[in-house]
Amino acid sequence: MPYTILVTGPALTPEAAEVAERRGARLVSIGAAYASPEELAAVAAKEEIDGIIVRQGKVTEKVIAASPRLRAIAKHGVGYDNIDTEAAARHGIPVLVARGANSQSVAELAFALMFAVARDLAHLDARMKAGFWDKATTSGLQLRGRSLGVVGLGEIGRILVGLVQPLHMTVRVFDPYMPADVRIEGAERVASLDELLATSDVISLHCPLTPQTRNLIGREQIATMRPGSILINTARGGLIDEDALFEALRDGRIGGAGLDTFAVEPVNPANPLLTLPNLIATPHVGASTQTARDAMGLIALDHVMNVLEGKGADPRAMVNAPQLRVA
Template sequence: MRYKLLVTGPALTAEATAIAARRGAALIANAHHASPQELAEIAAREQPDGIIVRQGKIDDQVIGASAKLKAIAKHGVGYDNIDVDAADRRSIPVFVARGANSQSVAELAFALMFAVAREIPRLDARIKTGHWDKATTRGAQLFGRSLGVVGFGEIGRILVGLVQPLQMKVRIFDPYMPDDTEIAVAERVGSLDEILTASDVISLHCPLTPQTRNMIGRDQFARMRRDAILINTARGGLIDETALFDALRDGVIAGAGLDSFAEEPARPDLPLLTLPNVVVTPHAGASTQAARDAMGVLAVNHIMDVLEGKTLDRRAMVNKKQLDVA
């Protein structure tokens, strides 16, 4: 094979692997959650031409370990675990699998809404331990309630479509959305506070940046409705987890559905995991076969296009403003 691609995590699907082979690339998989130092050692030893990021932190030492590195592609859309500045300094483009997992993530957000509102995991566990709580269960109905969507990219748009049969009143907050964006079935609001105070369900779909880190904290929970449900299928760092624990324990809000955590994998002793009104999944929004296939194929093709000197998909490039690679 002419090229090497380091995959930081489990092996890619058969389709993506076949495309890599057809385009002359050998894949080097590293299935466990490796530290940056471990990944840097692998990169120094293997000298990959590209890195496909499935898990782990890709920092300056990892990026600088291979003199042959020409491109980095995220097996997903969140890139806060990649040091983009370090890639910029070496003129290495960073890509995301734009749109590949949007449907799957939106569907999980939709599912978490029901799981929290109807206490599905708790009731399932109770039945399996010999209890029958029909008379005492008090689930919440979602029909006709209000939904606040923070971040109106592809995932947020799909979620808005999914809730239409529920006749929910939908409000959108996204300060980066162009003013002329058409939203036929939702109201655009001008502040996060308007979402917090007016929504029965709040779903986060924004990237983790210095501006959005801990954007939902103690002050924000105080503004939310006592029967509110918070859904996060984006990044764990968007929420102050200590404040969330207190809000859920003390009844400040009703429940939360979390697919991401500030530290991943989540620690078994994380206090949030002890609460009955929290439903959690292991950052599995994109963990469907359809999404894995699409993300792997896009990641491989993004890197191979760079290595083969082909036209690049600038829409999927994170650092296109810093690089003249069109």
């Protein structure tokens, strides 16, 4: 009897589907981009799934408990705040992420958003298409020689640090979870978030969303940022208090923002942030390159299959290891 793996959201790439078939797995895709937990649970129960590959939607305890055969959950990416990892641990199910699969693509988008906001590209593009020629009134920010603050130095943050080296930017990093003896090539470490915010012309967020990091950037933090500075978020929308950011952008307290992620996704078209000319928004597409999609699908599938085939879970990719007491 083949294994059954539920894919929440779009189907995996043909290459990943071929590997799944070769390893004796049947992939079931729910189709809807953001299916509700109730819809996912209904499919999980009906199909008696053995594994889940999470692309979109929330995997709650209701989903996890729907199939007694469920043994592994893998994220098609690295952000796992849409998975109830504690509930999975209570059911003895490892949750694994596709470490490194999309790091380059996400870092490149953060890099692109820095330029797009600094040079007001989206607004100028819209003005040009509306018949205006704003050459005399436009004044962008040159990034060379400026300072970049990176919050969270995982693989994505490290790649971004490398990407900005030709710009001769001063790079500072804040990551309280990074061991003190870790060497940061091309950057210096700061002791607090406030210090990083106060000394950076551009701030780029690259940390996971946890209870400790929710609304990491709020009114108090924005008040410490340099006037005219730029905030980039390609990590998780919940890291920023969106009401506070709206006020800061509207009032010109900071220069601009580039957001690929939002607190609620898909974003409500009535979200006031979308009315601001100094905000550039993209629909959570940091990992949306073919290279990243191919890698994420294959890695996520491999994580699930290794567990189902009795090879065990990769502890380096497991995000609920402490609850499961796995080293």
